[in-house]
Amino acid sequence: MSDNKAFKSSGTLQLATGKKFRGELVAGDTSASFYARSDAEPVVSFSYSELKSMSRVRRGGTSCQATIILKDDKKYIFELTRGLMVYDYMNNHWAERPVEVKTRGDELRRLAELRGERIQRPRHHLIRRRHPNRSIGGDIGIYLMLVIVALLMAFPLVFAISASLKPLDELFRFPPTVFPRHPTTDNYSDLLVTMGQSFVPFSRYLFNTFFITFVGTAGHLLIASMAAFVLAKYRFPGGRLFFGVVTTCLMFTGYVTGIPNYLIMSRLHIIDTYWALILPAFSAPIGLFMMKQFMEGLPTALIEAAHIDGAGEMRIFWSIVMPNVKPAWLTVIIFSVQGLWNNSASTVIYSEAKKTLSYALQQIQAGGIARTGQVAAVNVIMMAVPILIFIFNQSRILETMASSGIKD
């Protein structure tokens, strides 16, 4: 029973009678047991061969609610912090789960194969129809349109990349070509040379951007999550009002508040310091918004259970809520990085040594016709970073975005 590979998760168990226990579920290779707090003997113990069915309800993060029914029709409902992992583990070891159901057609085909007859394979449709009420014509029309629009959307990006690979003579060829005939990486190496000649060492710009992005994002994540946690999970006077104001402020971008922000920053004496970029990034409304909406999906039972155990708010926040909202972290991080990465900050930072990479690259772009190739290379670098981050985290971002709606 107590094997090394067992998976554990804390949470609650609810019996069919409505009785609730708090404790830990330990799932081993062949059986699982639920230990209540301070009890040596498990409250419930069952081997996987006794299972009749298992179903789960996803709640957000890594937590889930799993309902388990045994063959003697005993029903257990688990609410677990690391429920997904435990569930998957149990699911993998559940040997007697119903095997795929064979249809009459499958059986006939097997018999025919045994007799050595030629089998007529079922025809596969070009487009698998998952919805019975869709017309094929409509499907084809929509797919055709999707392809055309996708090509139109992608063309400027593809063009930007191919331009950065063209040697200078091809950049000014008439008629212009979409793809380079002799692709080179000259533009990128030229860019390195130009970078080496800048007034301030180029690594300085790089450091500035990394520093600002890192500190701004980390602080934003922490501060916004703390605020989102209490807004999502507690009701207190002013909370709803505050969130309403934040939602409205989603609409006001940096451009419009730029001027008064400048005045305020100069009063605070943070103009021309890193703080002028970092502090506003801490309080970006979009991060709080996303975080709060995602945290609402967390089961309140988890937090209540921890409360009864005597954990303080900070403990709950740090060891229960934060690990459970990891997908939302990434989303918040990405929105924040995207904002800071592209921030050229020309209005609040004057000293050359404190300027950002994006500013330095814009200066190269302003270099005129002779730098056309390098401009294209800069463009590719600037756009590649956010796109790559997005590509690698798409599924987690979408998971967070699923809770992004504004409930009126």
Added chain:
Amino acid sequence: MQTSQSFASRFLTMKRNNIKHGWKLAKQNRTCYLFLAPYAILFFTFSILPIATSIFYGFTYYNILEPARFIGLENYVNLILQDEVFLTAVKNTFVIAVITGPLGYILSFLFAWFINELPKWLRAVAVVVFYAPSIATTAFTVFSIIFRGDAYGYLNSLLIEFSLIDAPKLWLLDPNYMVTILIIVILWMSMGTGFLSFVAGFQGIDKSMYEAGYVDGVRNRWQELYHITLPSMKPMLLFGAVMSITAAFNVCDVPRALCGYPSTDYAARTIVTHLFDYGFSRFEMGYASAIATLLFLVMIVCKKAISSLLERVGT
């Protein structure tokens, strides 16, 4: 904000009846305020205070060097009655917002819907293709090469090739084309955060609702969209609308980078570039604040209108 308003009114009546109770409630939850405090302080400083400052300076003459001088509504009167460039800016902003806002919104929704029915791997690719233009915020500068004014520009060379024009056109410098080009570029970038929210929202809809729909006789995709999908997507629809309004009214980088700043005859001027001009080039902060205040008002009114419109969708 329906909820916050109802909360505010409830809070006020509660206050009137029993201030002590509210105070007790707040005291019980003081940890909540501690958690909220760091964010709330920064948010107040960098989001609420700027808006309040904007509204205040909107009524003054302020050029940073001299102390602000109260001049009442003069800024607003000048803006509307005398500043012809502002009127061009308003006209451009509204033309761009009215076309790209709703169109971008509808396109985001439609494509998110179409993409939703693709197989999983293809959906992932499609999401990247559609979303990439808006996250790669500087990528739109390639349009300055596509629409370049000499014969090396793509559009020009293409049109010359097919003998549709005989001399290259100055697409980005000719007031006749600027707004159209801006609209095209902004539409290209319009599949933003709202689009992502739609894609995620579609995946979250309970599949059994569709099955129930087949049984109840939902005959085609449009009926399904109206009766099943739209009602379950309301929160995302509102979020997408907020994002669309934001994008449609805050057009600034695109005209500055493509059409020059200032553009020929101010033909590509928008409210935000106008604000930039007065705020950061001429340092007429009072005047710029008045512009910002007007923009706030317009956006809030738009959001209100859209959220009340969405109330009626899909019943």
